[in-house]
Amino acid sequence: MLARWKGQILATPVTLWLLLAFAAPLAVVVLLSLHEYADPFGPLFLPPSLAQFQLVLGDGFYVGVLVETLLLGAGVTLLSAILGFPLALWLVRVPSKWRALAFMVILIPLLTNVVVRSLGVVLLLAPDGLINGVLGLLGIGPFNGMLYNHVAVAIALAQVFMPFIVLALYDVLQGTSPRVYEAATSLGASPTMAFWTVRFPLAFPGLRAGIIVVFLMATTAYVSAKLLGGGRVWTTGMLVWQEAISNLNSPTASALALLMTFASLAFAALVGWGFAKLMPWQSLKPRGPTLTLPVWAMRLLDLVAPILSRLLVACALGLLILPLILVCIQSVNNVPQGTSAAWKGFTLRWYELVFTQGGYTESFVVSVQLALAATGFALAISLPAAFALTRFRFPGISALSMFWTLPLSLPGVAIGIGMLRLLQLFYTVPTFVGLMALHVVLVIPFSISLLVASVQQLDRAQEEAAQSLGADGIRRFVLIVIPGLMPGLVASGIMAFLMSFGEVTVTSFLTNARTTTLPVRIYAEATFVLEPTVYAVSASMMLVTLLALVVMNRVFSVDRLHVR
Amino acid sequence: MNRRTFGKLVLGAGVLAPFHFVRPALAQPAPGDELVVGIWGGVQERIVREYVEKPLVEKYGCTVSYVLGGTGERRARAYAERGRPSFDVLYLNIFESRQAVADGVTQAPTDAVPQFENLYDMAKLGGYGVALNPVTIAYKGSKASAPITSWKDIWKDEWKGRIAWPTYPGAEGTAGLLMTSLAWGGDEKNLDLAFQKIQELKPFAALQTSADQAFQMFDQDIADLTIEFGSLSRKQSDTVNSDIAIADPTEGLCPAMNVACITEGARNQVLAEEWINLHLSEACMQAYMREAYYSPTVKNVAIPDDFKDKLLTPEQIGRMPAFDWEYVAQQQTAWSSRFNREIAG
Numbered sequence: 001m002l003a004r005w006k007g008q009i010l011a012t013p014v015t016l017w018l019l020l021a022f023a024a025p026l027a028v029v030v031l032l033s034l035h036e037y038a039d040p041f042g043p044l045f046l047p048p049s050l051a052q053f054q055l056v057l058g059d060g061f062y063v064g065v066l067v068e069t070l071l072l073g074a075g076v077t078l079l080s081a082i083l084g085f086p087l088a089l090w091l092v093r094v095p096s097k098w099r100a101l102a103f104m105v106i107l108i109p110l111l112t113n114v115v116v117r118s119l120g121v122v123l124l125l126a127p128d129g130l131i132n133g134v135l136g137l138l139g140i141g142p143f144n145g146m147l148y149n150h151v152a153v154a155i156a157l158a159q160v161f162m163p164f165i166v167l168a169l170y171d172v173l174q175g176t177s178p179r180v181y182e183a184a185t186s187l188g189a190s191p192t193m194a195f196w197t198v199r200f201p202l203a204f205p206g207l208r209a210g211i212i213v214v215f216l217m218a219t220t221a222y223v224s225a226k227l228l229g230g231g232r233v234w235t236t237g238m239l240v241w242q243e244a245i246s247n248l249n250s251p252t253a254s255a256l257a258l259l260m261t262f263a264s265l266a267f268a269a270l271v272g273w274g275f276a277k278l279m280p281w282q283s284l285k286p287r288g289p290t291l292t293l294p295v296w297a298m299r300l301l302d303l304v305a306p307i308l309s310r311l312l313v314a315c316a317l318g319l320l321i322l323p324l325i326l327v328c329i330q331s332v333n334n335v336p337q338g339t340s341a342a343w344k345g346f347t348l349r350w351y352e353l354v355f356t357q358g359g360y361t362e363s364f365v366v367s368v369q370l371a372l373a374a375t376g377f378a379l380a381i382s383l384p385a386a387f388a389l390t391r392f393r394f395p396g397i398s399a400l401s402m403f404w405t406l407p408l409s410l411p412g413v414a415i416g417i418g419m420l421r422l423l424q425l426f427y428t429v430p431t432f433v434g435l436m437a438l439h440v441v442l443v444i445p446f447s448i449s450l451l452v453a454s455v456q457q458l459d460r461a462q463e464e465a466a467q468s469l470g471a472d473g474i475r476r477f478v479l480i481v482i483p484g485l486m487p488g489l490v491a492s493g494i495m496a497f498l499m500s501f502g503e504v505t506v507t508s509f510l511t512n513a514r515t516t517t518l519p520v521r522i523y524a525e526a527t528f529v530l531e532p533t534v535y536a537v538s539a540s541m542m543l544v545t546l547l548a549l550v551v552m553n554r555v556f557s558v559d560r561l562h563v564r
Numbered sequence: 565m566n567r568r569t570f571g572k573l574v575l576g577a578g579v580l581a582p583f584h585f586v587r588p589a590l591a592q593p594a595p596g597d598e599l600v601v602g603i604w605g606g607v608q609e610r611i612v613r614e615y616v617e618k619p620l621v622e623k624y625g626c627t628v629s630y631v632l633g634g635t636g637e638r639r640a641r642a643y644a645e646r647g648r649p650s651f652d653v654l655y656l657n658i659f660e661s662r663q664a665v666a667d668g669v670t671q672a673p674t675d676a677v678p679q680f681e682n683l684y685d686m687a688k689l690g691g692y693g694v695a696l697n698p699v700t701i702a703y704k705g706s707k708a709s710a711p712i713t714s715w716k717d718i719w720k721d722e723w724k725g726r727i728a729w730p731t732y733p734g735a736e737g738t739a740g741l742l743m744t745s746l747a748w749g750g751d752e753k754n755l756d757l758a759f760q761k762i763q764e765l766k767p768f769a770a771l772q773t774s775a776d777q778a779f780q781m782f783d784q785d786i787a788d789l790t791i792e793f794g795s796l797s798r799k800q801s802d803t804v805n806s807d808i809a810i811a812d813p814t815e816g817l818c819p820a821m822n823v824a825c826i827t828e829g830a831r832n833q834v835l836a837e838e839w840i841n842l843h844l845s846e847a848c849m850q851a852y853m854r855e856a857y858y859s860p861t862v863k864n865v866a867i868p869d870d871f872k873d874k875l876l877t878p879e880q881i882g883r884m885p886a887f888d889w890e891y892v893a894q895q896q897t898a899w900s901s902r903f904n905r906e907i908a909g
Contacts, residue, residue, distance in 0.1 A: 040643045040644075041643075041646060061905050122780070126780075126784045127784040127785055127786065128783070128784055128785075144785065144786065147784075147786065148786070227773075230770035230771055230772070230777075231729075231731045231770060231772065231773055231908055232770070232771060234904075234908075241636075243897075244640070245637060245639075245640045246636055246733045246896065247733070247896055247900060248639075248640065248643060249897055335803075335804060336799065336800075336803040336804060337776055337779065337800065338776065342783060342804075357610060357613070420640060423641070423645060427650070508633050508637050509640070509641065511631065512600075512650065513600050513630055513631050516630075516632060520632065520633065521605065521632060523633065524605030524606075524633045525605040525632075526605075530606075530774075530776045533606075
């Protein structure tokens with residue numbers, strides 16, 4: 001009897017959590033979107049009206065921004081996939097003694113505040129920036145038009161989100177047995193043929209997860225677009241923020257957010273459907289479309305692939321690391337304002353300010369506590385959900401999985417709008433607990449997405465063998481499933497921690513004087529006049545992360561966790 | 565009124581009378597009280613911690629906690645919390661503070677703050693003005709054929725394609741709209757002309773969203789002219805890019821001001837008033853002058869000799885136009901919609 005309801009039982013914790021902590025603000029957003037006009041002090045329940053949706057859909061400007069955002073998201077996703085795939089392959093092939101270091105290269109950018117990373121990209125692309133400096137040495141340029149356009153925003157967003165696709169791909173790529181490639185090459189497949197027919201299709205689960213995550217995040221982002229778009233690049237996130245916060249017009253902002261969510265979910269469904277068609281083996285269907293390339297293309301790729309892949313890896317690493325190096329340099333630059341790129345002399349006064357004033361240390365501790373708590377809860381409820389999605393079929397599972405993805409596709413600022421109306425209710429629970437509950441909500445789509453890819457890669461034969469030898473469910477879970485899932489759990493845990501640690505949009509609405517997180521503090525610094533203290537904080541964070549990872553690697557042999 | 569009713573009223577008044585005398589005592593700050601202040605981060609936070617929090621804590625044994633962030637988030641929260649505020653004091657811009665009073669979110673200023681009587685008149689509206697930082701035209705002196713003396717000079721051919729116009733809403737974007745209208749014969753009630761004139765300036769080199777971004781565009785030769793806070797521009801000119809010139813147009817500078825507001829229903833009214841009085845003290849005002857080049861909002865503070873030429877003169881303050889800020893705040897949604905379509909789009 002219990003076995004019959006196993007799928008539903010596994011799906012229950014995450015569903016309940018989302019109903020408690022996410023459905024309420026979402027319902028508020030829906031109710032607000034049905035208001036006929038804006039009234040910040042009016043009641044929440046009013047006779048429903050479609051005026052806001054008619055306003056948005058009947059306005060060329062709003063529709064244009066929606067389309068622009070979707071196209072920008074698609075561009076960022078494509079760029080992240082093109083750069084991220086070779087980087088994930090490189091990560092898999094790195095000798096194990098260097099793997100932890102290679103992982104740090106991917107992880108450290110994720111711990112750096114998105115404001116600071118975007119400013120790092122500004123310092124990279126600026127007319128007197130690093131790229132133009134190097135080109136100048138070669139007698140080329142300078143190019144003044146690299147900043148404040150869609151390409152600059154796409155590059156900045158790829159810098160911010162590419163690590164997510166790399167980690168999703170890495171988990172799947174390193175989980176595939178090397179014997180599969182050996183078999184392909186022993187049957188005469190060239191490297192390109194082996195990649196195209198074996199390695200690439202087998203990476204589809206990770207690619208699918210990464211594409212969906214990056215697309216949804218890119219379409220809801222607004223910080224990078226604001227900093228690098230020069231006021232010319234509009235995203236729906238920016239419009240939602242402007243309507244809700246600057247204009248106190250929550251109804252229009254809510255309608256915009258919901259329409260963007262529908263569009264994003266439609267894209268995610270399309271991606272899922274497309275990949276399902278490309279992976280007929282997963283549904284045990286006999287046939288499906290096959291990826292084929294003409295022979296001449298295979299030969300050409302055999303020739304250029306070694307150079308091309310190295311070039312792409314170099315570009316990907318450069319994009320991830322160079323802005324951070326510039327951030328470190330800026331942290332000791334004796335300029336009065338953070339955006340003054342010209343070198344004015346060495347100083348440590350920004351570090352002095354960080355460590356002697358401003359409460360950065362307390363904020364750091366709050367952020368770490370919050371991120372640890374959110375990660376623990378998110379993993380605990382996401383793992384059963386991943387099994388429910390992967391191994392069970394029951395009525396409503398598709399709708400549930402869509403519901404679990406919703407927090408990712410709804411702009412963070414929209415959740416903030418919903419919570420603003422629930423502030424008095426929110427304050428009845430301790431702020432830390434309330435923030436943790438919301439961080440778990442924001443992290444869940446990532447955890448589930450990554451864990452689903454990992455569960456799909458589990459070797460069921462091992463479990464069946466253990467069962468045939470008499471191991472009960474608990475023993476199988478502890479001795480077979482958990483070790484098999486460890487890379488996915490680690491990747492998911494790290495991702496959840498980083499997501500929670502860096503979250504600023506929703507947190508900045510709900511934080512109080514005693515629970516100010518580090519990103520909120522950095523954001524607060526940046527909203528008035530950007531002082532180089534934010535660079536000093538970020539550089540210190542990078543150093544702390546590097547040291548922590550090195551110590552973890554020595555004590556706990558972290559790199560072993562990445563090997564199945 | 566019959567005798568029985570009159571008797572009840574007298575009895576009720578008798579019962580409540582002692583409370584009238586006790587209430588001021590209850591309202592007095594007690595050690596351990598927590599004052600919650602919503603303010604910008606960076607130099608603003610550092611100055612108030614040093615010159616306002618320290619003396620306040622020394623006097624009352626209270627604690628001060630800060631909610632940091634941008635004006636937008638702070639205002640949105642204050643509106644959401646109307647009637648049950650979590651802030652005691654919050655800092656807003658000039659037009660948002662006026663609107664917040666009208667909307668019953670914050671209190672109008674009163675002489676319960678002793679420094680109130682020394683505030684300039686324009687600093688008594690919508691709260692307690694704590695820093696004057698009007699908006700003007702900042703440009704590269706080396707690129708100008710002659711110093712800019714009027715807002716109309718922006719339309720000279722030499723600036724075509726080299727302007728970083730500020731986005732709207734925001735203090736700089738608001739100034740851009742209002743002063744354009746004023747310069748070309750309009751006012752805040754008729755911005756059609758301003759929108760038309762600003763469209764004539766297109767294409768812009770960029771649209772800037774903050775002072776930092778504008779100065780970065782100057783440093784990197786992306787733009788040569790923008791509309792910015794005079795205080796920040798002056799500091800940038802003194803410390804980073806000496807080529808930056810700050811205009812003093814004949815039409816005046818556009819008023820902009822940081823305003824400290826006490827929320828309606830603040831839990832620590834006396835502490836909040838004392839906080840603001842300390843913010844208007846000479847020590848704090850002078851720190852503002854030195855650190856941020858902000859001009860004082862009170863008349864009874866000494867201006868250091870070496871800063872006299874960096875701050876507003878009384879003549880400049882007198883020349884600043886007076887706008888109907890409540891009307892400006894009410895029009896924000898309509899104007900931002902129009903700006904997005906006609907200027908930014």
